[in-house]
Amino acid sequence: MAAAPSWMCPPAACAETHSELRWGGDAEGGAPYVEADPSDPSRVVGFDVEIAGLLAAGLGRSARFIQAGFTSIDASVARGDFDIALSGIEDTPARRSRLAVTVPYYEFREVLTVRGADRGRFRTLADLRGRHVATLGATLAYDLLVEAQARDGIVPITYEDDVHPYSDLVLGRVDAVVLDQILARRGVRRNAGLYNQDAPLAVGHYVGILAPGNTALRDRMNAILRDAMRDGRLEAIFKRWNVWNEDQPRLYARVLQDASPHPVAPSSLAPAGGTPTAGAWKAARRYLPALLRAAVVTVALSCLSMALAVLLGVLIASGRIYGAPPLRAALTGWVELIRGTPLLLQLFVLYFGLAAFVQLPAFVAALLGLGLNYSAYESEIYRGALEAVPPGQLDAGRTLGLSRLQILMLIRAPQAFRLALAPMTNDFVALLKDSSLVSVITVVELTKQTSIFAANIGSWVLPGIMCASIYLLLSLPLARVARAIERRWRLA
């Protein structure tokens, strides 16, 4: 009999779907956690994939993988998108307070990676005062860097992935990277000239996370994990992925000695900012200064990019109206190229793609990317507005003996500006929000800071409301200013 689609199966057969263990992970995290099988990209491989298989087998179910973004994986599991998430997920006080967390199955050390030439002078974070230190956002390593920022004066730089911190370290954009030893070993293997300092900065653990109401399933999984620690199946998995070390037997001994759900502390870090139950308001007060600082970055970046976009837009529009045919064709092509490709791609090319030739600082690359992208849209607004000025106005200027430039500056441009003002305001508000895209090239602006906040407290509700309020506070006055200018122009 052919398999029926699940939506039309009779109740008895539907019980089949309950015999699946739906587990979530981020295949972008890569080996050795979860990655698409190079020989068959429809399959995933990695130690987390094998642990999911081990848990499913212990429950008498079959494992089904569901892709989830790393930064939203907590929210997805809490919503019930899957039963458990396994993806190199770190044990934290915040996770313990909001989710059902399994016993730890792997202990990792946070490692400081530096360029080989600096191995003598940058041994600890205290040696890196005033220097840029990279890591992944919303991780134990990030918390370490935030602590070191206050204590040692380092500058934390957050990345969305674990590849570019190391390539930017080679390029000299940052002076050190802090990540767990699995990523650090991979970073050193892939990039010549890097060195991992031996002394660990902190110790943490990987766990599985489940929805908060799912403690019964979590307890069954804990029993399966403890069995696998006892009989060597976990050891076999980690040995296969070449990440087994002497820290693991010590961890397993502690986990097996203590039958409680949380036999060991989440990490060697003191829980930052008080107890995990301190409450969302306390967290909000703690994060507000960082959000406001990030809002300043958003405003500065938006205003400067818009200024660049307006300047370039005016030049492009003027060239397309007054220029010789080859110039006009070139400018038309440029506008179509910029408008026809994603801003995200342009940012990647400017920051990472050009890095071999010119190393733009992240803020400059963000400014250029946004400015160039929006200049294409602005130029179309100005071109349309300039062409909408009635030809009689230009004729009148010519009969008075005004030059072409005088007619443009005194008559055509001022009238076009009035027509362009409303769409320009619209674009500025759009740019203010598009500026959130620059977080992919390590600029921490408002949205990025909010997602770090949300990951840290394990909820998007309060951070989302705070972030939206700040964006509104920024964009509403803008609309008012634009309306006031329009009114003044009409009466002037």
Place this chain on the structure above:
Amino acid sequence: MMVLEVSAIEVRRGKRTIVSGISFHAARGEVVALMGASGAGKTTILRALAGLEPIAAGSVTVPRPVGMVFQFHHLFANMTAHRNVWLALVHVLKRPRAEAERRAAELLDSLGVGERSSAMPHELSGGEAQRVAIARALALEPPVLLMDEPTASLDPARRGDLAATLRRLAVEGRTVVVATHDAEFARACAHRVLSIERGRVTG
């Protein structure tokens, strides 16, 4: 003495001939009316004299600058009546701003719209806008003033005023060429009336 000489001019747009074989002249202090129905080519002739249309054949001799008053005035929409008048004095003739502003105020006063000098073009009535446009055209003191359908936006009483204004300008020594389809107005202001039909002078 002839101030304006037009001999056998032809204006084309693409393959279409708009006017051809137009010849006339005008002396200092003379008001000439070009009469004809809409589409006869009057506006094109004025535009050619003002240098706004390229001439395909023939020649035009006219002292520059030429003053031009458009049918729809074309006052610069982004500035006051006053600035419309002094703009060219400052930016073309490079007169000092204060002097240009004084001269513009005098011109507006002499045309009876001095009290409207701070108004924006869209706030002016048709007759007011026309008088500001005349002031703007006269600011550069052109020997020749061209006017396109000046009676289109005027009531009969205003038409009489305008005819008187044009005659006064002629007495002051200007040459005026008026394109109009209003025969009564043409008779009231012009020393000479030329009929234009299908792009040619017929009388």
